[in-house]
Amino acid sequence: MNTQTVLKTLNLDFNNTTPAAKHRRNVVWMQRARHTSQLAFATFILATSVSHHFASEDGSVASIDALCPFGGIETLYRYVASGGQFVPKTHLSNLVLLAGLAIGVLISGGAFCGWVCPFGSLQDLLTSIRKRLHIPEIEVPAKLDAVLRYGRFVVLGLILYQTIANVRLWFADFDPYRTVFGLDWLFAFDPVLNAVTYASAFVVLLASFFVERGWCRYACPLGGAISVLGNFSLLRIRRADDHCKGCAICERPCPVKLHMASMNVVNSNCIGCMACVEACPRHGALELQLHPTWWDGMKKGWDWLRGRNNSKV
Numbered sequence: 001m002n003t004q005t006v007l008k009t010l011n012l013d014f015n016n017t018t019p020a021a022k023h024r025r026n027v028v029w030m031q032r033a034r035h036t037s038q039l040a041f042a043t044f045i046l047a048t049s050v051s052h053h054f055a056s057e058d059g060s061v062a063s064i065d066a067l068c069p070f071g072g073i074e075t076l077y078r079y080v081a082s083g084g085q086f087v088p089k090t091h092l093s094n095l096v097l098l099a100g101l102a103i104g105v106l107i108s109g110g111a112f113c114g115w116v117c118p119f120g121s122l123q124d125l126l127t128s129i130r131k132r133l134h135i136p137e138i139e140v141p142a143k144l145d146a147v148l149r150y151g152r153f154v155v156l157g158l159i160l161y162q163t164i165a166n167v168r169l170w171f172a173d174f175d176p177y178r179t180v181f182g183l184d185w186l187f188a189f190d191p192v193l194n195a196v197t198y199a200s201a202f203v204v205l206l207a208s209f210f211v212e213r214g215w216c217r218y219a220c221p222l223g224g225a226i227s228v229l230g231n232f233s234l235l236r237i238r239r240a241d242d243h244c245k246g247c248a249i250c251e252r253p254c255p256v257k258l259h260m261a262s263m264n265v266v267n268s269n270c271i272g273c274m275a276c277v278e279a280c281p282r283h284g285a286l287e288l289q290l291h292p293t294w295w296d297g298m299k300k301g302w303d304w305l306r307g308r309n310n311s312k313v
């Protein structure tokens with residue numbers, strides 16, 4: 001293999017300066033950045049967890065509970081209603097992270113799920129293992145999929161109700177992210193006391209092995225909250241009708257099974273993985289753009305007002 005072929009394989013062939021080649025290079029580099037980011041965040045959370053377990057005698061290292069933006073959602077009501085008190089095991093750090101996440105979502109939608117969340121990364125790992133083993137995915141029928149996606153809001157509502165009513169992190173016993181990355185199963189394994197906790201995590205991991213990003217799509221309460229706020233995000237992937245040939249190749253790699261080929265603007269369930277943009281064979285058909293949907297609404301309203309004023313003249 002000569003040098004040029006190697007560079008082409010690695011997408012480092014900078015001699016090719018056509019807009020399509022440049023665009024492709026950018027997308028491939030973005031994917032590499034995403035995988036690096038996923039690995040970095042998962043490693044950071046695991047390292048924090050290990051340090052916490054070794055330092056748990058003197059409590060000098062915070063647990064991963066303090067590093068979760070969802071803890072901010074869980075404690076927000078108590079913090080406001082009680083004038084500054086927290087649900088036990090949550091801290092100011094949870095509210096700060098929640099504020100940071102909200103800003104991130106308003107900029108880039110669900111990219112937190114595709115670039116940061118360690119539990120999302122773990123599900124991607126499960127999918128890649130399943131693919132390597134040539135085990136087929138369980139395809140959820142479209143109508144059932146549309147209904148099941150509301151599951152995230154049911155879980156979110158239940159958690160908020162129970163947390164407010166009991167003033168404790170009620171979801172902690174069932175949260176698969178906390179169970180896996182909290183590492184109690186490694187440092188303080190207790191199958192009797194934690195039977196329900198381990199069973200719920202096992203079921204979620206098993207389901208996510210067969211259904212790609214199954215937890216994210218159907219049950220994650222944080223993902224549900226992100227998808228609501230994500231409706232206002234500045235960055236969106238848009239499909240240009242005049243460039244698209246309707247082949248739907250872009251839909252094949254989508255981890256959350258969105259039907260990009262029939263949308264003009266990706267919906268707020270997108271996790272910003274850019275796999276569709278990478279897969280699309282037509283340059284310019286799918287692009288990440290700084291173009292929020294609310295801008296279209298404002299423009300339409302403005303055009304309507306102008307049309308009305310002109311018709312009065």
Ligand code: SF4
Pocket residue numbers: 112113114117118119120121215216217220221222223224
């Ligand atoms: S949907 Fe939930 S579990 Fe999935 S990536 Fe987003 S926050 Fe993480």
Ligand code: SF4
Pocket residue numbers: 237253254255256257258260266269270271272273274275276277
């Ligand atoms: S629509 Fe594209 S960017 Fe969004 S999750 Fe699916 S493949 Fe990833």
